[in-house]
Amino acid sequence: MGIGKETKDIFKNTGLHFRTGVSYMLPVLLIGGFFGSIAVLGKTSDAEIWKLFKIIGDIGLKYFVPVMAAYVAFSITDTPGIAPGFIIGILAQETDSGGYLGALVGGILVGYFTFLALKVKVPEMLESSWGMLAPVFSTLLVSILIFFFIGPPIAHLMKTISTYLQSIGNGGNASMGAIMGFFGGIDYGGPFSKTQSTFATAVTNLKLYTPLGIAGAIITVPPLGLCLATILNPKLYTKTEKNYAKSSWIYAVVAGFTEIAIPLAAGDIIRCTIATICGCMITGTLAGYFSLELYTPVLGIPQWFFYNKPLVYLCILIPGILTTALVVNFLKKISKRNIEEMEKEEKD
Amino acid sequence: MKISLITACLAGVAHSKMAAVAIKKEALLRGIEIDVEEQGGHKIPVRLTQEQINASDLVIIAKAVSISGKERLAGKKILDVTVSFALRNPKTVLDQAIELINKK
Structure with missing residues (x-):
């Protein structure tokens, strides 16, 4: 070479x-x-x-x-x-x-x-x-x-x-949260999400912790939202997807990885991505609005100990996750996938 | 046929584990013997020994970060894929692996 x-x-x-x-x-x-x-x-x-x-x-x-x-x-x-x-x-x-x-x-x-x-x-x-x-x-x-x-x-x-x-205040933080949520929800831990989280980690060096709070909050929204969706309306999912959701949501809570959503989204990338973007933007906006700060770039359970407002963190996760689940199920409902055929393919 | 698998991801908590499980399952279905090592976040719970690597026909590396202990793999056939690809397409990965083994 x-x-x-x-x-x-x-x-x-x-x-x-x-x-x-x-x-x-x-x-x-x-x-x-x-x-x-x-x-x-x-x-x-x-x-x-x-x-x-x-x-x-x-x-x-x-x-x-x-x-x-x-x-x-x-x-x-x-x-x-x-x-x-x-x-x-x-x-x-x-x-x-x-x-x-x-x-x-x-x-x-x-x-x-x-x-x-x-x-x-x-x-x-x-x-x-x-x-x-x-x-x-x-x-x-x-x-x-x-x-x-x-x-x-x-x-x-x-x-x-x-x-x-430092000068933009709560309203500005909220719009920053929306933008970061957009990038965080768009590619399941791919280049866009990583740009967003790198930015957030970089500014902790300047004693600015809100961006990291936003980044930390939106991480688990896509996987938990998509997993929840399979439970809310099991008819819309194949057996493999349901089993995967059942066994993997715990990984998302414990370790905090967006990428866990990939296998769930892979079969149906457009509808899932629209849903995760909506969910992440809502959580991001709320995190910015409430000035949620995270002092250390850690993931999963350890996060709970480093938030300035852990309760706010839990509260803003719920609307994001629910939105993701409801939007994805709504989109899947209005344009049905052929579940039977997909299950048949999986068996082969 | 015998394959060694090394997976490596950022924290060594989720991805490396999931990819390892996916590929191991697929390999067992096909009756291929497989040894697995997971890396990431400094954690190497099971380290493949030199003997295990020498005995295998091929080493699959599924990585999102650089793996440690590359010197053990000198002279082996290597299939290099990303960890998220391995996680989603264990079948394709094993197909490629078998093709590579059979190619002299």
């Missing part, structure tokens, strides 16, 4: 690298979030142990950024990417060079340049130590890029977004 093709592969798979980074980042956040919320319980006490919990919480909630950058680089170029990734990630975070987004871009770049540097043919004398030296050069190059050229515009953009989001 030529360098050109491999380069193309790396950038074509940006999504894969990003998800790998997030996958390694989540445990860090979870530990940080867990200790952070324990520390809140012991606020009034003076004991040293609560201070320790607070410190661990702060570490977790701060250093998830470099961990993400490191493992984005790891995904691109394997182990040599980890060290430069950490350093670039910390650089982006500590020096006001774009925070989370800067670290993400930095992680991709440093991974790629380390990969390139390792490809360079060096004199035999250097060959054995090149594995150690290559990351040094890629770090040098990317740190300059991030610090002087890429970081400042990203930081500026984030600041603009931050000032804007």
Whole structure:
């Protein structure tokens, strides 16, 4: 494989690298979030142990950024990417060079340049130590890029977004919720939903937690709505779909994944998507209107502990889920699918 | 015929599990022996040993994130699919796998 093709592969798979980074980042956040919320319980006490919990919480909630950058680089170029990734990630975070987004871009770049540097043919004398030296050069190059050229515009953009989001108030939050709900409901955890949730995670870096609250609230609407729909009117669904719904709604509650809806929606994508968009927009709008804030990007049951208003969260889920279920059943009713034929096909 | 399956998703809670179950079910229907490893969120509850991998005709990788332990797979035939594809189309995945095994 030529360098050109491999380069193309790396950038074509940006999504894969990003998800790998997030996958390694989540445990860090979870530990940080867990200790952070324990520390809140012991606020009034003076004991040293609560201070320790607070410190661990702060570490977790701060250093998830470099961990993400490191493992984005790891995904691109394997182990040599980890060290430069950490350093670039910390650089982006500590020096006001774009925070989370800067670290993400930095992680991709440093991974790629380390990969390139390792490809360079060096004199035999250097060959054995090149594995150690290559990351040094890629770090040098990317740190300059991030610090002087890429970081400042990203930081500026984030600041603009931050000032804007702080100024829009409840009505503005509600319309932001509607827009995020639209993107969250449109492709079941695909590129649009991920853009929306990446944005929400990125602005937590600016101490803005409402977008993440919105993103967190709409996640479980599509799967739970579609599962509920199969129970409300079983006649409209095939046996496989009903069984799947019965066994998978619990995954949606425990782990909080939109993607669980995919098998239910796959047979009938247009009608289901219209329904999930409606449901997500309603939940999103309400979440924005009530300024629901989520302090840590976690999914599923752990979410309940990090909302500022857990009760509001549960209350706004219900209209979204109900809307999804009712709309999808209504659409399926006015234009019937041939259930018998589909069941026959499944048996074959 | 023997196949190893490695699934990997973001948190290792839902997707990797569901894809593994779907493919395992389909493989058992066809009488194919299958060993499964699920990854994600650092969790590798069952790790395939080198012997298991060596003994299999093919390794199916269903991933949404980069998998760890790639060095174990050196020299094996590999079928690389996304985890959500595997989840929805276990039949197609196994068809492709069998085709790949039979192709010398």
